[in-house]
Amino acid sequence: MHIHPIPAFEDNYIWLVIEGQNAAVIDPGQADPVIDYLERHQLNLKAILLTHHHYDHIDGAQTLRERYTCPVYGPRMREIDTLAQNEGERIDLSSDGLGCWQIIATPGHTLDHLAYFSASSPPVLFCGDTLFGAGCGKLFEGTAEQMQDSLQKIRNLPDDTLIYCGHEYTEDNLRFAILAEPDNTDIRQRIADARAQRLRNEPTLPSTLALEKATNPFLRWDQAQLVHNTSEYAQHDFEHPAEIFAAVRAWKDAFDRQSTQ
Numbered sequence: 555m556h557i558h559p560i561p562a563f564e565d566n567y568i569w570l571v572i573e574g575q576n577a578a579v580i581d582p583g584q585a586d587p588v589i590d591y592l593e594r595h596q597l598n599l600k601a602i603l604l605t606h607h608h609y610d611h612i613d614g615a616q617t618l619r620e621r622y623t624c625p626v627y628g629p630r631m632r633e634i635d636t637l638a639q640n641e642g643e644r645i646d647l648s649s650d651g652l653g654c655w656q657i658i659a660t661p662g663h664t665l666d667h668l669a670y671f672s673a674s675s676p677p678v679l680f681c682g683d684t685l686f687g688a689g690c691g692k693l694f695e696g697t698a699e700q701m702q703d704s705l706q707k708i709r710n711l712p713d714d715t716l717i718y719c720g721h722e723y724t725e726d727n728l729r730f731a732i733l734a735e736p737d738n739t740d741i742r743q744r745i746a747d748a749r750a751q752r753l754r755n756e757p758t759l760p761s762t763l764a765l766e767k768a769t770n771p772f773l774r775w776d777q778a779q780l781v782h783n784t785s786e787y788a789q790h791d792f793e794h795p796a797e798i799f800a801a802v803r804a805w806k807d808a809f810d811r812q813s814t815q
Contacts, residue, residue, distance in 0.1 A: 555653055555674065557718065559757050560587050565722045566610050567759065569680060573651030576600050580670070580680045581720055585614030589621065600650045604628030604636060605682025606667040611720060629666035639668055653678075660684040660708070662701025663691030669708070677715040679763075681708065685717060687724030687758050688731045688744065690772040692807070698800035702775065705799070709773050713764035724748050724758035730809045731771050734802065735780055740768040771806075775799050 560568040562584045569580040570591065578601040582588050592599055599622040602615050606629060615634055619626050627645050630638035639645065641659035648654050655670040663683045670680040683691035684704055693701055728745045735741060744765065748758045767773050774780045775798040784801045785791050792798045 555651070555678075557678070557716075557760075558591070559759070560591055561722075562587060563610055566720060567718075567722065567757065568614075569718050570597075571652050572597065576650040576652055578603060578647055578650075578652045579618065580718070581605055581611040581682060582614035582618055583610040583612065585617035585621075588614060588618060592622075598622070599624050600652060601645070601647055602626040602628075603645070603655070603670055603680065604631075604634070605669065605680065605684075605720065606664040607631045607633060608664065608683070611682065629668055631666065645670070658704075658707055660704035662693055662696035662698075662704045665695045665700075667691075667696075667704070671711065671715075677712050678718065678760075679708065679711060679715050680718050682720045684708070684719075685766065685770070685772070686719050686721060686727055687717075687748070687761050688741075688766070688770045689723055689727030689806070690770075690803070693803065698803060699796040701803070702796045702799040705773060706795075708763070709767065711763055713762065713767070715763040716760040717763060717766060718760045722757060722759070724761075725752060726813075728769070729813075730806050731769060733809065734771045734783055734805065735774075735777075737779065738769065740765075744769045771802050772799065775802070 556572045558570045562568050566583050568582050571578045577597040577599050580603045604612055626636045628636040639657045643657045645655040653672045655672050658669040660667045660669045672678045725748050731741050751758050775795045787805050788801045
């Protein structure tokens, strides 16, 4: 399989999985750039996969389904009649060369959020807005406990899993990551790498799960230095992973508010 990014809106990525002349699309927030790419490369759209119901991930799905007569998989939602998926189920697109995808329920950003995992070589995860490069999604609907549990599911995947998320947020997220862990040399190296990628107009994605575990504060709730720094910021001692995650998320939210003032 080949996986290709299609930029959308200001910082979204629509992902195309391609094998031969067949393709599947993940989170088409816009239809036109997908149609343009499919037609220029003479590809047949076989499936649409949606991670959650936010407009910038679904608004192109209905147009694409009608044009290409293909199924739409995703959480049950009012906006689109999906083939609703649940934790542990699989979407088998292997007859079209497009892999077999395990459903992982990842509530937190939204209550209905799903991720799609393929145990290919290397493994692949489409995680929507649950996990970002060096960050994670805001808690619009779910709780910190739900999001930390969802991220734990992702953290349990193989270290060489390629992480394909929904937005180009890596550089912004790294500004907070280095604040939270100023002595983390992996973060410093990632900052330099990400800056070079963006100067070349390249995506910072996919990353690997190993890189996220080394540099993403939202996967590092059991790292002593991050726990210490977060406790100092919050002026409170934490014990449980969900509490530490909630405090890091609150710290990042405050950092974002200050950065936009």
